Amino acid sequence: MKRSAPVNRRTVLKAGGALLLSVMAPHSAQAMQILAVRVWPAADYTRVTLENDAELKATHFLVKDPHRLVVDIEGLTLNATLKELVAKIQTNDPYIKQVRVGQNRPNVVRLVFDLKAEVNPQVFSLKPVANYKHRLVFDLYPAVEIDPIAALIEKGEWAKDTTTADKVADKVADKIAEKVAELSIDKKDEKKVEKKTDNKADAKTENSSDKTNAKLASKPDEAKPVLKLDDKVTAKTDVAGKEIPIEKSTGKVATHTEESKEKSDAVVRMITIALDPGHGGEDPGASGRRGSREKDVVLAIAKRLKKKLDELPNMRVMLTRDGDFFVPLQTRVAKARGVQADLFVSIHADAFVNANARGSSVFVLSERGASSTAARWLADKENDADLIGGVNINTQDKHLAGVLLDLSTTAQINDSLKLGKVVLKEIGGINRLHKGSVEQAGFAVLKAPDIPSILIETAFISNPEEEAKLTDEAYQEELADAIVRGIKKYLAKNPPLARNKMA
Structure with missing residues (x-):
């Protein structure tokens, strides 16, 4: 009987390795x-x-x-x-x-x-x-970067009277130039005209001037400049209440009087509001027990709010997102600055570990730490949106993010607090408040240095009762109305007419 060859260690290891590979390969x-x-x-x-x-x-x-x-x-x-x-x-x-x-x-x-x-x-x-x-x-x-202002124009957001003071001046000058051209007599023909004819021409000129003034003055509700044709060729606006000299040679409104320019600006000043529905796309935000997603709820509220603000005179609104897609936090701020927004309102509906937590809140930026532990927790959670939503870190301008924080001035925070207080008070009329005062924390979306900015936590979507409210169209309408009232009250006392904007 033939004795079998002994099994050495190398043979065992080979067999074991093959077995391990066969097990791991499908995995x-x-x-x-x-x-x-x-x-x-x-x-x-x-x-x-x-x-x-x-x-x-x-x-x-x-x-x-x-x-x-x-x-x-x-x-x-x-x-x-x-x-x-x-x-x-x-x-x-x-x-x-x-x-x-x-x-x-x-x-x-x-x-x-x-x-x-x-x-x-x-x-x-x-x-x-x-x-x-x-x-x-x-x-x-x-491939060609979209200009934010051009995008607003394309969407018809600036279809209202967005005429600036300079454009008003140009329109006035054009009118003046037209009338002067109509009423001027060519110097060559002037030598051939008899004195009697000259008198008739003068009378005709005077009558035309009177008719022109009467026609333009008959529509005061349009707040258009009332033209006055005389030897000095001046124009006067019914709102500014002061004559603005116009140069005969160019037909342009003289701009050397700063006071006149400021008053002219006041006539046509438009207010731009940036509304920021939180989360979106890859980042759903918080979720309720019934399956409601924060990104859907806040977009619906923002669209209702935009519609109401658009109906107000001299008001235009930009949404940082108008659909279900993700916008990085830094980009939201850049969008608001790109359209030179006067106010920035970020809308959220957060969740908490305790399902009994309820109530609305308003937050503004803090440079010195959060006003409470809960505010700090919430800010950290919201600032993690970029991680969840997915940001290409190679394209993020970390230097710019730091500059925005450094430039956040006390004046901006004070204006934000004023806005936050009136909005919080109005929301308190339709929903319980989580805290009776405006809170502060280091929210990334509130770091525009030149725009009063607030973040509204409309309610806790993790609370079943508040989740039902947030998905109710009637409540969304009430909430939008409350925010509009707060914004109007703030602007009535704090018109942004003279506020300098950063380029």
């Missing part, structure tokens, strides 16, 4: 499968998110004629979840026409985005946070 393959795909189209930019158990490595490049974005993702095998991306592209997406998904080569999946316009893509990865695992993000921004 590794499973980890590199896409778990979810999401698309967030918006006018600002379109975001595409791929969520995975492990970090994904991707490379990308742009192709022209027609415009396309090509993305190669390593370590992936095409699965049903990834194929769902094709159906998630909406026809009204501003930047993506369609997407094609395929297995480009072993363990490499290729995505080809057919674009509607040239884009500036940002591709980056996010570490696991909150309920999310690893995320690979594609942000498709327009």
